Amino acid sequence: MEFTFDVISAEDFERQRRVYEPLTDALRTLIDVGIHTEVDDATVLLALEHLEEATALLEQRTRSGRSTLRHADSNRAVAWANPAVGLRNAIAPPMVIEHEPDGSCWSEFTLGPAYEGPPGWVHGGICALVLDHILGEVASEGLNLPKFTGTISLRYRRGTHLGPVRAEAFVERSEGAKTFARGHLKDADGVTVEAEGVFIMPAWARDAG
Amino acid sequence: MEFTFDVISAEDFERQRRVYEPLTDALRTLIDVGIHTEVDDATVLLALEHLEEATALLEQRTRSGRSTLRHADSNRAVAWANPAVGLRNAIAPPMVIEHEPDGSCWSEFTLGPAYEGPPGWVHGGICALVLDHILGEVASEGLNLPKFTGTISLRYRRGTHLGPVRAEAFVERSEGAKTFARGHLKDADGVTVEAEGVFIMPAWARDAG
Numbered sequence: 326m327e328f329t330f331d332v333i334s335a336e337d338f339e340r341q342r343r344v345y346e347p348l349t350d351a352l353r354t355l356i357d358v359g360i361h362t363e364v365d366d367a368t369v370l371l372a373l374e375h376l377e378e379a380t381a382l383l384e385q386r387t388r389s390g391r392s393t394l395r396h397a398d399s400n401r402a403v404a405w406a407n408p409a410v411g412l413r414n415a416i417a418p419p420m421v422i423e424h425e426p427d428g429s430c431w432s433e434f435t436l437g438p439a440y441e442g443p444p445g446w447v448h449g450g451i452c453a454l455v456l457d458h459i460l461g462e463v464a465s466e467g468l469n470l471p472k473f474t475g476t477i478s479l480r481y482r483r484g485t486h487l488g489p490v491r492a493e494a495f496v497e498r499s500e501g502a503k504t505f506a507r508g509h510l511k512d513a514d515g516v517t518v519e520a521e522g523v524f525i526m527p528a529w530a531r532d533a534g
Numbered sequence: 535m536e537f538t539f540d541v542i543s544a545e546d547f548e549r550q551r552r553v554y555e556p557l558t559d560a561l562r563t564l565i566d567v568g569i570h571t572e573v574d575d576a577t578v579l580l581a582l583e584h585l586e587e588a589t590a591l592l593e594q595r596t597r598s599g600r601s602t603l604r605h606a607d608s609n610r611a612v613a614w615a616n617p618a619v620g621l622r623n624a625i626a627p628p629m630v631i632e633h634e635p636d637g638s639c640w641s642e643f644t645l646g647p648a649y650e651g652p653p654g655w656v657h658g659g660i661c662a663l664v665l666d667h668i669l670g671e672v673a674s675e676g677l678n679l680p681k682f683t684g685t686i687s688l689r690y691r692r693g694t695h696l697g698p699v700r701a702e703a704f705v706e707r708s709e710g711a712k713t714f715a716r717g718h719l720k721d722a723d724g725v726t727v728e729a730e731g732v733f734i735m736p737a738w739a740r741d742a743g
Contacts, residue, residue: 344574344575344578345568345571345578347578347582348568348571348578348581348582348585349568351582351585351586351589352561352564352565352568352585354589355561355564355585355588355589355592355624356561356565356623356624356625358589358592358593358596359554359557359558359561359592359622359623359624360614360615360620360622360623361596361597361615362554362557362592362593362595362596362597363595363596363597364591364592364594364595365553366553368591368592368594369553369554369556369557369592371591372557372587372588372591372592373556373557373560373588375584375585375587375588375591376557376560376561376564376584376585376588377560378581378584379564379581379582379584379585379588380560380563380564380567382573382577382580382581382584383564383567383568383571383573383577383578383581384567384571385573385577386571386572386573387567387570387571387572388570388571388572405569406569406570406647406648406650407650407651407657408648408649408650408651408657408659408660409657409659411569413568413569414565414568414569414648415564415565415568415624416565416625416648416649438615439615439617439623439625440617440625441615441616441617442616442617443680443682448616448617448618448663448666448667449666449670449682449683449686450617450618450662450663450664450665450666450667450670451617451663453659453662453663453666453686453688454657454659454660454662454663455659456659457657457658457659457662458657458659461658461659471652473652473658473690473693474658474688474690475689475690476687476688476689476690477658477662477687477688477690478685478686478687478688479662479683479685479686479687480684480685481682481683481684481685481686484682
């Protein structure tokens with residue numbers, strides 16, 4: 326397995342972000358509209374023609390290289406494609422992860438209708454996705470170390486309302502290749518889901534160290 | 535909280551599926567293309583115009599009612615909008631869940647580049663999403679009972695390759711309002727993630743029973 330990153334300059338990062346972020350945002354809007362539209366067959370066909378035109382335009386040149394880069398200035402991983410934090414993945418809310426000097430992480434973001442499970446509530450598996458991600462971020466020091474989820478346990482105290490949420494995580498302790506991380510998800514009324522996980526550096530990375 | 539469903543006839547289900555499934559599939563293609571495109575600014579702007587046209591067309595009439603329905607013939611829940619199984623949610627792979635006579639569930643589906651975490655591997659949180667969903671399906675008898683995730687624990691035996699996967703789940707036992715479910719995710723090389731969860735029927739549903 327590869328765990329090296331190509332470097333992206335601050336300038337190129339900003340250029341790509343400026344060009345491609347509006348595209349991802351437009352797709353996020355379309356995902357929501359696609360769930361709720363009730364237009365007739367003929368209108369769907371017209372919309373499909375536009376989607377196919379857009380696809381053909383965007384497919385004219387595609388990247389085959391690595392989708393995770395390292396930011397030249399901050400040295401942080403730039404996970405464009407990631408389904409939790411990817412600025413270029415319309416599946417991602419996206420979470421923007423803030424790293425505190427003490428090593429802890431937090432992120433405030435919105436989970437809209439595309440993440441709904443029971444009516445009005447976030448799907449339990451989406452809570453698991455965002456908590457797995459932020460615990461992994463804190464354990465791997467911002468995706469800079471190759472650490473993989475070993476185990477993760479989630480306790481759902483109550484439902485999470487759709488809308489603005491906040492996720493938080495910190496490292497509890499490390500033992501050899503294992504890092505023990507904890508965190509939680511909050512909505513406007515407080516903590517909804519608690520998580521604890523063990524993240525492991527694989528043997529190949531330990532040998533290389 | 536609501537936990538009643540509007541009924542959808544088999545005929546209307548097939549009509550909606552025929553009209554809207556190609557739309558969702560087109561959006562799934564665009565999500566992938568959006569991650570990997572490297573076209574220049576001008577081409578992105580042209581593509582954005584098409585996406586905005588499609589959005590305007592689809593927004594001409596939207597549904598405000600319930601997004602989970604009950605299929606008139608099979609009596610199964612039809613969770614169009616669900617981020618794991620929704621035929622109308624482009625975030626969903628989608629999983630199509632098969633229910634066996636013994637109550638167990640399985641689903642075979644593909645996790646492509648939009649679900650990537652570490653290079654070549656499924657994001658650990660996506661594994662958690664699909665396992666939470668299938669354990670919830672088996673515990674709630676196909677989303678027909680109001681059962682919510684209480685706790686879920688996942689053990690990652692190794693990475694899950696991007697590509698075709700299979701998820702399986704069964705009910706281990708029930709105690710009062712609690713249902714204990716287990717399951718796992720497999721790729722072509724065998725089991726990658728094991729899951730166990732406790733799903734709980736909320737007090738309001740028990741009182742109503």
